Amino acid sequence: xxxxxxxxxxxxxxxxxxxxxxxxxxxxxxxxxxxxxxxxxxxxxxxxxxxxxxxxxxxxxxxxxxxxxxxxxxxxxxxxxxxxxxxxxxxxxxxxxxxxxxxxxxxxxxxxxxxxxxxxxxxxxxxxxxxxxxxxxxxxxxxxxxxxxxxxxxxxxxxxxxxxxxxxxxxxxxxxxxxxxxxxxxxxxxxxxxxxxxxxxxxxxxxxxxxxxxxxxxxxxxxxxxxxxxxxxxxxxxxxxxxxxxxxxxxxxxxxxxxxxxxxxxxxxxxxxxxxxxxxxxxxxxxxxx
Ligand SMILES: [Zn+2]
Numbered sequence: 001x002x003x004x005x006x007x008x009x010x011x012x013x014x015x016x017x018x019x020x021x022x023x024x025x026x027x028x029x030x031x032x033x034x035x036x037x038x039x040x041x042x043x044x045x046x047x048x049x050x051x052x053x054x055x056x057x058x059x060x061x062x063x064x065x066x067x068x069x070x071x072x073x074x075x076x077x078x079x080x081x082x083x084x085x086x087x088x089x090x091x092x093x094x095x096x097x098x099x100x101x102x103x104x105x106x107x108x109x110x111x112x113x114x115x116x117x118x119x120x121x122x123x124x125x126x127x128x129x130x131x132x133x134x135x136x137x138x139x140x141x142x143x144x145x146x147x148x149x150x151x152x153x154x155x156x157x158x159x160x161x162x163x164x165x166x167x168x169x170x171x172x173x174x175x176x177x178x179x180x181x182x183x184x185x186x187x188x189x190x191x192x193x194x195x196x197x198x199x200x201x202x203x204x205x206x207x208x209x210x211x212x213x214x215x216x217x218x219x220x221x222x223x224x225x226x227x228x229x230x231x232x233x234x235x236x237x238x239x240x241x242x243x244x245x246x247x248x249x250x251x252x253x254x255x256x257x258x259x260x261x262x263x264x265x266x267x268x269x270x271x272x273x274x275x276x277x278x279x280x281x282x283x284x285x286x287x288x289x290x
Pocket of ligand 1: 093193
């Protein structure tokens with residue numbers, strides 16, 4: 001009987017590939033923690049969310065999956081902060097795993113939603129206008145202010161800079177700020193994205209156009225921008241970008257210095273750029289069909 005039930009469940013899963021489960025690390029919480037100064041981690045084991053606390057209210061970076069707002073809210077409150085103090089919502093990229101929870105968070109907190117120019121259409125259409133048609137859609141979401149490359153977002157004495165590092169999405173955004181800890185000023189980089197999903201074309205390939213006309217130029221600009229950023233604290237939209245879990249394991253013994261990792265940042269950046277250049281060369285050679 002149990003085996004029969006299992007077979008029925010497996011068949012049901014096989015018939016619904018588009019409802020395939022998301023990775024467990026996307027929805028499994030980690031205890032929220034202070035990273036540095038007024039910057040806190042309030043995400044899951046892999047989908048990063050960041051809270052920046054100021055005397056005039058708080059800034060939240062990344063709403064994540066449609067199911068994530070409850071986890072993020074619980075993390076914010078566990079740290080002793082108020083959900084209703086969330087005044088500004090920002091995003092790393094307009095994909096469902098970073099932005100699908102935005103509509104719910106805006107409804108609950110009445111925060112202002114600030115989005116990089118290239119991502120505005122995709123956010124407003126709930127993913128329907130994404131250049132990659134393979135990705136899940138989400139609730140269409142309002143945008144209150146459109147950001148541009150190098151624009152500053154300021155609240156309560158804290159300034160965050162929006163660097164357009166497009167390519168992964170048309171408005172993929174890397175956020176930078178400075179924190180102060182024990183009299184030291186630290187440069188924080190939150191990488192928005194530095195690779196392409198499978199099937200994305202950087203150039204025309206075998207009669208099919210590039211995924212969008214300026215994608216290769218955007219990746220060039222993104223890698224040049226990321227290489228030039230001053231970095232002490234290395235963070236990103238996914239925990240995997242910056243080895244969140246291994247660093248969390250080291251945290252009890254080594255303390256918050258584990259987040260200071262300029263070498264890890266430059267090593268990861270070099271690897272991601274090499275992966276991109278290799279894939280670009282393959283596509284330009286015409287030898288593969290992505
Ligand atoms: Zn993405």
